[in-house]
Amino acid sequence: xxxxxxxxxxxxxxxxxxxxxxxxxxxxxxxxxxxxxxxxxxxxxxxxxxxxxxxxxxxxxxxxxxxxxxxxxxxxxxxxxxxxxxxxxxxxxxxxxxxxxxxxxxxxxxxx
Amino acid sequence: xxxxxxxxxxxxxxxxxxxxxxxxxxxxxxxxxxxxxxxxxxxxxxxxxxxxxxxxxxxxxxxxxxxxxxxxxxxxxxxxxxxxxxxxxxxxxxxxxxxxxxxxxxxxxxxxxxxx
Numbered sequence: 679x680x681x682x683x684x685x686x687x688x689x690x691x692x693x694x695x696x697x698x699x700x701x702x703x704x705x706x707x708x709x710x711x712x713x714x715x716x717x718x719x720x721x722x723x724x725x726x727x728x729x730x731x732x733x734x735x736x737x738x739x740x741x742x743x744x745x746x747x748x749x750x751x752x753x754x755x756x757x758x759x760x761x762x763x764x765x766x767x768x769x770x771x772x773x774x775x776x777x778x779x780x781x782x783x784x785x786x787x788x789x790x
Numbered sequence: 791x792x793x794x795x796x797x798x799x800x801x802x803x804x805x806x807x808x809x810x811x812x813x814x815x816x817x818x819x820x821x822x823x824x825x826x827x828x829x830x831x832x833x834x835x836x837x838x839x840x841x842x843x844x845x846x847x848x849x850x851x852x853x854x855x856x857x858x859x860x861x862x863x864x865x866x867x868x869x870x871x872x873x874x875x876x877x878x879x880x881x882x883x884x885x886x887x888x889x890x891x892x893x894x895x896x897x898x899x900x901x902x903x904x905x906x
Contacts, residue, residue, distance in 0.1 A: 721898035
């Protein structure tokens, strides 16, 4: 079965510091990968979408970037964090022939 | 991209009553509409979904209806129980190749509280 590992679970970072959140997927190959941000009252906002290695689509202008160096690895990054980057970040994955998107446990990021 | 609107943002019902959550979408090419349930402190999980070639789908106490013409779909929970309390998200996507999910856009969520 498909498993998504996402870490860290919580993170407190100062403004201006860099960010790297990692997500890895097990149990499937060639998944579509997603990064979402969940803010109170705003639901799940799609940030990045990837259909393959090196193929990243950005959904909204922002201070973040994403990379997919391997088929089942998705990384969310920032060079300099802003206060507004605080939130709950969720990685998700699905696979060809399977319409269900599975979520990781999420990372609670607080920028101070 | 797709814009999914969800209402209400909060919903309180008595145990045993029914709950209805409604969503609209903007992209007429969207053809796959899942619903996710997120319990406090946990990750969202799929509870039911519907494709655009179907008008209604039911799974025990949960049902989803879809009106393609009006571009809206709804989640119906009957005989609600306290354990149904959670945040529910609707979503829309263009599924391609018949079975592969495309970009998945979510509504803002509905906090459902079921009082015993």
